[in-house]
Amino acid sequence: MSQYIDPLLIVALSLNFVALGVSRIRAVINAVAIQGMLLGFLPVLVHGQIRLRGMLLVAVTVLLKGIIIPRFLIHAMREANVQHEVKPVVNFMSSLLLGAVGTGLAMVFASTLPLAEEHAGTLFVPASLSTVWAGFLMLTTRKKAIMQVLGYLLLENGIFLFGLLLLEAMPFLVEIGVLLDLFTCVFVMGIIIHHINREFTSIGTEQLTSLRE
Amino acid sequence: MTAITNQIIHVLLAITVPPLLLGVVAKTKALFAGRVGPPLLQPYYDLIRLMQKGSVFSTTTTWVFRAGPVVALVTAALAALLVPLTADSAPLSFTGDLILLAYLFGLGRFFTALAALDTGSSFEGMGAAREVTFSCLAEPAFFMGLLVLVKLSGSLQLSVMLGSTLAAHWPTAGASLALVLISWFIVLLAENSRIPFDDPNTHLELTMIHEVMVLDHSGPAYGMILYGAALKLFVFGTLIVRLALPWETGTLAADWLIFGGGILGVAVLIGIVESSMARLRLTHVPILLVAACLLSAFGIVLLVR
Numbered sequence: 001m002s003q004y005i006d007p008l009l010i011v012a013l014s015l016n017f018v019a020l021g022v023s024r025i026r027a028v029i030n031a032v033a034i035q036g037m038l039l040g041f042l043p044v045l046v047h048g049q050i051r052l053r054g055m056l057l058v059a060v061t062v063l064l065k066g067i068i069i070p071r072f073l074i075h076a077m078r079e080a081n082v083q084h085e086v087k088p089v090v091n092f093m094s095s096l097l098l099g100a101v102g103t104g105l106a107m108v109f110a111s112t113l114p115l116a117e118e119h120a121g122t123l124f125v126p127a128s129l130s131t132v133w134a135g136f137l138m139l140t141t142r143k144k145a146i147m148q149v150l151g152y153l154l155l156e157n158g159i160f161l162f163g164l165l166l167l168e169a170m171p172f173l174v175e176i177g178v179l180l181d182l183f184t185c186v187f188v189m190g191i192i193i194h195h196i197n198r199e200f201t202s203i204g205t206e207q208l209t210s211l212r213e
Numbered sequence: 214m215t216a217i218t219n220q221i222i223h224v225l226l227a228i229t230v231p232p233l234l235l236g237v238v239a240k241t242k243a244l245f246a247g248r249v250g251p252p253l254l255q256p257y258y259d260l261i262r263l264m265q266k267g268s269v270f271s272t273t274t275t276w277v278f279r280a281g282p283v284v285a286l287v288t289a290a291l292a293a294l295l296v297p298l299t300a301d302s303a304p305l306s307f308t309g310d311l312i313l314l315a316y317l318f319g320l321g322r323f324f325t326a327l328a329a330l331d332t333g334s335s336f337e338g339m340g341a342a343r344e345v346t347f348s349c350l351a352e353p354a355f356f357m358g359l360l361v362l363v364k365l366s367g368s369l370q371l372s373v374m375l376g377s378t379l380a381a382h383w384p385t386a387g388a389s390l391a392l393v394l395i396s397w398f399i400v401l402l403a404e405n406s407r408i409p410f411d412d413p414n415t416h417l418e419l420t421m422i423h424e425v426m427v428l429d430h431s432g433p434a435y436g437m438i439l440y441g442a443a444l445k446l447f448v449f450g451t452l453i454v455r456l457a458l459p460w461e462t463g464t465l466a467a468d469w470l471i472f473g474g475g476i477l478g479v480a481v482l483i484g485i486v487e488s489s490m491a492r493l494r495l496t497h498v499p500i501l502l503v504a505a506c507l508l509s510a511f512g513i514v515l516l517v518r
Contacts, residue, residue, distance in 0.1 A: 010388050010515070017507060021500050092500050100507045107518055 005045050009123040012038050012157075013103065016134040019154060021096045023084045025146055029073050032153050035131075036065025039157055042164055057175055061160075064179055069153065069186050076190045077146055080197040090141040102133035119165055131158030143204045145196055149189045156182050215465060219302040222469060227293040231443035232256035234450060234480040238407075241484025256443065263436030271429060273333050281328025282430060282437040288321035289444035296451050299468040300377040300461050309369050311359050315352065318404065321441065322348055329426035340425030343495070347410065347422065350502035351403045357509030358393040358400075362456075364516050365389075375452070379459035389512035394456050396512070398482075399505035401449040405442065407483055409493040409501070450479040 015038075018031040040061035043054055077083070088095065106129035113125060135158055138151025156178075163175070200207045236253040243250020252258075270278065295314050297303040326341040362374040365382045383390060403410045406423035415421060427438050454475035462468055493501060 007388055007391075010392070010511075013511075014508070017504060021504055023497075093503055096500065096503055096507060100510065103511070104514060107514055111518065 005042070006123050008038055008042065008045070009127040009161075012161075013123075013127050013130060016103075016131055016154065017096060017099055019150065020099045020134055020137065021092050023086070023092060025077055025083060025085060025144070025150075026074065028085075028147065028150050029070050029077070032150050032157070033066050033070035035157055036069075036153070037062050039160055039164075040065055042161075046164060060176065060179055064183055065153070065157075069183070072186065072190055073146060073149065076193050080146065080193055082144060082146065082202075085142055085144050085147050088142050088147075090137075095137055095141060098137055099130070099134050102137070103130040106130040106133065116165070124161065124165055128158050128161035131155075131161060134158075143206055145189070145193045145205050148205065149186060149193070152185065152189075153182075216301065218465065219299060220304045223298050223302040223304060224294070226298060227290075227444070227447065230476070231293075231447040232260060232440065234446055234476065235443050237477055237480035238484045238487065241481050242488050245484070245488035256439070260436050260440055263439070264433050266432035268432035268434055271332060274331050274429075277324075278328045278331040278429075279434070281324045281331075282427075282434040282441065284324035285321040286437045286441035286444070288317040288324075289441045289448065292317045292448045293444055293451075295371055296448055297372045297375050297455060298451055298472050300459075301372060303372040306370060306372040310371050311363070311369060311374065314371060315355060315359070318445070319348075319352070321445075325426055325438075328430075332429045334429070337426055337428065340422055343422045344406075344426060347403055347498060347502060350499055350506065351400045354396050354502065354505040354509050355400050355404075357506065357513055358397050361389050361393050361509065361512045361516060364513065375455040375459070377459070377461055379455070380461065383459070386516060389515045390456065392508045392512035392515070394453065396505045396508040397449070397453055397456065399501060399508075401446075401453060401479075402483070402486065403498075403502060403505075404449060405446045408487040409490045410498055412492050447476070450476050453479050 012035050015031045015035040019028050019035075022028055022031070040058055043058055047054065090098070103126070106126040110125035110129060115125065119125070132155055135151050135153070135155030138154060139148055140151075142148055142151060160178075163178075196202075196205070196208070233253065233256070235256040236251070239255065240250050240253055291305075292314055294305040295303060295310050295317075297306075322344065326345055329337040329341040359374070362379075363369060365386055366374045366376075366378055368374055402408070406413060411422040411424070413424065416424065423442075427435065430438055451472075454472060458471055458475045460471070462471070
């Protein structure tokens, strides 16, 4: 089973670059959703036979990250009537290159970490670090609130990937708690997007600086 | 004996097949659009018709304008001799020929651009500028893909890099090879000015890239350009086929059948991409090419990690 892990992680990594390099919000939502689903299936591959709690975790993750949150975001996108991230703070080309540099550094850094025997050769840690980096880039450089939410989701995907290394040791409740947190955050941000949109007739966050009491 | 037979088949195929690829692409696109489309052999008829015509040369042009199509055709033909079609069929092969391959394309492009500039038309200059800009982004992607193959095979010779040892690397370094495959397909689309980079059918001046450079050529010169373009597509298609299907059966006929199926498959794939995608906005083209570079670079990183 474990020979499928690295190809899967490479697909997930490539999706980071799709998310960083594309301006259509719909495409970014799809990329993040597919990445979330792929990563959601990973526990099955990592641990061979998994018990009921593992199965439940897979089901909840895939359902939440692959279906519910993307649906919700697409709805928010329609509501706010935006299709494109027009002019990010750092342009698409530079964010692609920054993402690539981050991925390279993640590879170098991961090779210096003292990892457990079974994780040493895999792409787990570099994939996780570079996904976090890509999410962080999106979170900080995009102006549309909905893109920032997507950056946050990407960041969470990276953290989830890191958490997979500890799947055996981590209590089920913690994992589900994290997912619940994520869902609530996206939910709240959806409401915020709605309000920003109603207040300013656009969801560019740079408008927020003009807020007064 | 088989080596010589292989080389003879290689040369024959390299001469005859390229226009067929254009026909297959056109037919695939027609099928997708629900039309009957031009016959498969239409590019051959076009070539024959063009060769029988006379040429008109503007009085402002010099010998550079006439050299353009010839150089483009010759460089593409030489490139077709360097790339192995099956494991050891390349008639020309020596250490370091990968550099020659890349710069044969460079030379052809240089002369096409010069010929375009030689007409003195600002419109053609614009097309030349676009072509050169995009190709300087496509070249690193191509080279980094070659680097992956060099690293895997430990050789600087195309017929070894794309030869019989490649099949053994797929199980171990499949991820890198797959990344190079995707990257090279993007390079193929860019270098041969297909959708999403350029629409070979359009004559809308604001969006043309390659087509605009050859507007002033006519008759046999234009025929040479068309044939050279078909050869270039054939060479890039061959690289993709060798990379994707390096397996050998041991029998001559089966190997050539695999190659034939592969190259037609690539043509069909191009047709599918062209039917299902729209042209990219000109400002977005560099992003896709940079992404192709990153894919190749990522392939290298995975290998040396």
